Amino acid sequence: MIQINQLQKSYSGTTVLDIENLQVPKGESFGLVGNNGAGKTTLFRLLLDLLLADRGTVSIKGIAIAGDESWKHFTGAYLDQGFLIDFLRPEEFFTFTGEIKGMSSDEIQLFLSGMEDFFNGEVLGKKKLIRNFSMGNQQKIGIAAAFMGHPELIVLDEPFNSLDPSTQIRLKHLIKKKKESKEITFLISSHDLSHISEVCDRVVILEEGKVVHDLHAGSDTLASLESYFAV
Amino acid sequence: MLLTKLIAHQWKQQRRSPIWQKNLAVNIIIGFFFLLLFLEAVAVSVLLALKWGEAFNTTDPIAHYHGVLVWYFLGLFVFRFFIQKLPAVEIRPYQHLPIQKKNLINYLLFRGSISFFNLLTLVFLLPFALFQILPVHGTVATTLWLLGFLSLDMAFNYIIIYLKKNLATNFKMVAVTVAAVALLAMVEYLKWFQFSSVIAQSFNTFLTAPFLFLFFPLLAVLAYRLNFAFFKKGMYLEAFQSNSKDDSLVGNLQYLNKIGRLGQLISMDIKLQLRNKRTRSMVMMSPLFLLYGLIFYASDDYAKDSGWLIFAGVFITGSVAINYLQYAFAYEGAFNDYLQSSALKMGEIVRAKMALGTAVIVVSYLLTTPYVFFGTEILLINTACMLFNIGFLVPGLLFFATYNKKTMVLSKGSSFNYQGVGATHFLVMLPIFLFPIMLYMTFKWLGHPNGGLMAIGFIGLVALALRKWIIQMIVDNLKEKKYIIADGFRQRY
Numbered sequence: 234m235i236q237i238n239q240l241q242k243s244y245s246g247t248t249v250l251d252i253e254n255l256q257v258p259k260g261e262s263f264g265l266v267g268n269n270g271a272g273k274t275t276l277f278r279l280l281l282d283l284l285l286a287d288r289g290t291v292s293i294k295g296i297a298i299a300g301d302e303s304w305k306h307f308t309g310a311y312l313d314q315g316f317l318i319d320f321l322r323p324e325e326f327f328t329f330t331g332e333i334k335g336m337s338s339d340e341i342q343l344f345l346s347g348m349e350d351f352f353n354g355e356v357l358g359k360k361k362l363i364r365n366f367s368m369g370n371q372q373k374i375g376i377a378a379a380f381m382g383h384p385e386l387i388v389l390d391e392p393f394n395s396l397d398p399s400t401q402i403r404l405k406h407l408i409k410k411k412k413e414s415k416e417i418t419f420l421i422s423s424h425d426l427s428h429i430s431e432v433c434d435r436v437v438i439l440e441e442g443k444v445v446h447d448l449h450a451g452s453d454t455l456a457s458l459e460s461y462f463a464v
Numbered sequence: 465m466l467l468t469k470l471i472a473h474q475w476k477q478q479r480r481s482p483i484w485q486k487n488l489a490v491n492i493i494i495g496f497f498f499l500l501l502f503l504e505a506v507a508v509s510v511l512l513a514l515k516w517g518e519a520f521n522t523t524d525p526i527a528h529y530h531g532v533l534v535w536y537f538l539g540l541f542v543f544r545f546f547i548q549k550l551p552a553v554e555i556r557p558y559q560h561l562p563i564q565k566k567n568l569i570n571y572l573l574f575r576g577s578i579s580f581f582n583l584l585t586l587v588f589l590l591p592f593a594l595f596q597i598l599p600v601h602g603t604v605a606t607t608l609w610l611l612g613f614l615s616l617d618m619a620f621n622y623i624i625i626y627l628k629k630n631l632a633t634n635f636k637m638v639a640v641t642v643a644a645v646a647l648l649a650m651v652e653y654l655k656w657f658q659f660s661s662v663i664a665q666s667f668n669t670f671l672t673a674p675f676l677f678l679f680f681p682l683l684a685v686l687a688y689r690l691n692f693a694f695f696k697k698g699m700y701l702e703a704f705q706s707n708s709k710d711d712s713l714v715g716n717l718q719y720l721n722k723i724g725r726l727g728q729l730i731s732m733d734i735k736l737q738l739r740n741k742r743t744r745s746m747v748m749m750s751p752l753f754l755l756y757g758l759i760f761y762a763s764d765d766y767a768k769d770s771g772w773l774i775f776a777g778v779f780i781t782g783s784v785a786i787n788y789l790q791y792a793f794a795y796e797g798a799f800n801d802y803l804q805s806s807a808l809k810m811g812e813i814v815r816a817k818m819a820l821g822t823a824v825i826v827v828s829y830l831l832t833t834p835y836v837f838f839g840t841e842i843l844l845i846n847t848a849c850m851l852f853n854i855g856f857l858v859p860g861l862l863f864f865a866t867y868n869k870k871t872m873v874l875s876k877g878s879s880f881n882y883q884g885v886g887a888t889h890f891l892v893m894l895p896i897f898l899f900p901i902m903l904y905m906t907f908k909w910l911g912h913p914n915g916g917l918m919a920i921g922f923i924g925l926v927a928l929a930l931r932k933w934i935i936q937m938i939v940d941n942l943k944e945k946k947y948i949i950a951d952g953f954r955q956r957y
Contacts, residue, residue: 278801281801281804281805282804282805283801283804283805283947283950284947284950284951285947302807302809305805305806305807306807308805310805312801313801314798315798315799315800315801315802315954316799316801316802316805317799317802318732318799318802319798319799320735320736320739320740320874321732321735325735329728329732330806332725332728333806333807333808334806334807335807362739
């Protein structure tokens with residue numbers, strides 16, 4: 234699904250990302266962990282063609298992302314608040330996003346009613362602009378929007394952040410349910426080691442922009458992660 | 465001392481703000497401009513004070529001045545009502561600290577009393593006090609007179625703060641205020657009840673018993689106490705948070721959504737303009753731009769056959785659109801990452817912005833057709849300039865906007881807010897205005913002023929015909945600069 238070759242990005246002389254080769258097969262849920270400044274967000278931005286790589290290529294489904302835009306039709310992403318249009322109401326935002334992704338209004342309604350549980354009644358019908366929601370609810374809106382359409386790839390940067398405990402669990406359920414069919418490839422970063430080892434088939438540790446560990450799912454993923462990050 | 469520390473923090477905040485530092489050149493130019501304006505105001509005020517009687521052809525300058533003063537204060541009240549606000553957010557970081565509430569409130573109200581308007585009033589009052597009141601009524605009366613009116617200004621300041629804090633600032637209230645003032649003006653104009661002369665008369669009476677002026681300081685103190693009590697009771701965070709009542713400001717613009725992707729994008733842009741503080745205040749100011757025609761067309765100074773009228777035509781039909789188009793992409797800076805990673809095509813976005821820009825120009829044109837009252841040639845000029853604006857200005861500004869990599873922060877009001885504005889934004893206006901003026905002047909010099917108008921309109925039509933090609937150019941430019949723009953927009957401020 235994703236192929237990364239010789240990808241390099243540096244800011245004023247400091248290399249922040251340097252990945253020789255990384256492949257994510259279709260249907261895999263891929264976790265990314267690393268301390269602050271390890272390059273997680275940079276990798277995601279490069280992947281979404283929001284940054285220009287100094288060197289190397291990223292391709293999604295065999296499409297080189299730079300210069301081609303067709304990958305956008307099957308990719309959903311939520312990295313930060315830059316992915317929200319804060320002066321819209323949630324319903325308006327979902328309609329806008331859904332229509333861009335080619336959904337009919339019935340499909341959008343269906344999607345939203347399927348998300349009711351995840352929203353926990355705190356998002357829809359509130360007659361509030363997105364900017365007036367709390368951080369956690371904004372996060373919910375952004376994550377939900379990433380699931381719209383029929384994405385084959387979903388990129389979430391620290392999705393568990395600022396979510397309340399119940400919603401964290403709901404999000405884990407949601408991801409697990411979606412990945413059962415092996416139709417969606419997930420790319421998720423997190424600082425929460427137990428969440429990430431729970432939902433991901435594979436966890437990669439980034440340090441100073443380099444892949445230092447590539448752990449495939451197993452009962453000991455969490456233990457290895459914890460021992461790696463132990464101080 | 466707490467007060468001085470808070471003021472020092474304030475000063476640091478101003479000086480260290482990236483807006484200030486990055487736009488130093490612009491700030492200096494603007495500062496110089498304001499200094500100039502200020503000095504001019506002082507000079508005019510002094511001159512008027514010296515020769516009030518001659519200037520207004522009146523034998524009793526003081527009584528006449530009092531009449532003017534009524535209108536001055538009324539105008540100031542309205543102006544303050546719209547512009548003035550309490551800088552309440554500033555005290556947020558201090559609220560949880562062990563600082564006495566009353567100190568914070570005093571600071572807040574103190575900050576709220578410092579504004580440009582106070583200076584304006586002083587400039588207006590002081591020369592007249594010195595040159596007209598003093599020689600007639602003596603030192604004591606003059607001092608009381610000055611103190612009285614300065615206090616009245618301060619009382620207005622606090623009354624407005626109180627009103628604005630108590631009534632939600634929504635369109636309804638604004639409408640009611642405007643209606644009330646309009647009603648008063650009408651009653652006055654139709655001479656049903658000339659309250660202005662009654663008030664002016666009482667000012668005159670006050671001068672005969674000057675201690676009566678002490679009523680105004682008393683009023684100011686009362687208004688201050690009123691605010692103090694109000695804040696003391698309700699100084700909690702939510703009192704200062706923007707209320708979300710204005711959320712329902714714009715309907716869903718469903719009809720626009722029905723006309724496909726383009727309509728959807730236009731409706732989003734309209735919502736952006738109306739639901740963000742900064743853009744909304746710009747939109748509310750735009751009728752003023754249309755009124756500029758009164759200066760250009762009604763006055764003889766801008767002689768009928770000078771290039772100024774072309775400037776006026778371009779400005780009046782284009783100024784509202786200019787504000788929108790120059791920053792068309794920067795307005796969306798906050799969610800640029802969303803747009804870039806969505807399946808939207810750049811061309812769709814550009815076309816939507818062009819359509820909205822064009823619509824704004826056409827509406828401006830239609831609203832300003834009454835200027836035909838000043839002569840049919842004005843309608844011709846406006847028509848030519850509208851065509852020029854649609855064909856040339858719209859894509860020109862959008863193309864220029866692709867070079868903008870500073871995002872616009874929309875949550876702050878627009879007055880005196882130069883965040884995201886660079887000197888280049890002013891410079892780019894020069895060729896856009898100069899080009900049609902020079903074209904017109906050339907034709908006029910050759911003896912065919914109407915040919916000049918036709919040429920201006922014709923250029924607009926030619927550019928309109930080339931629009932497809934121009935859109936492609938803008939899209940290519942956006943794609944080429946995509947990463948630079950995205951990076952720039954991610955830097956808030």
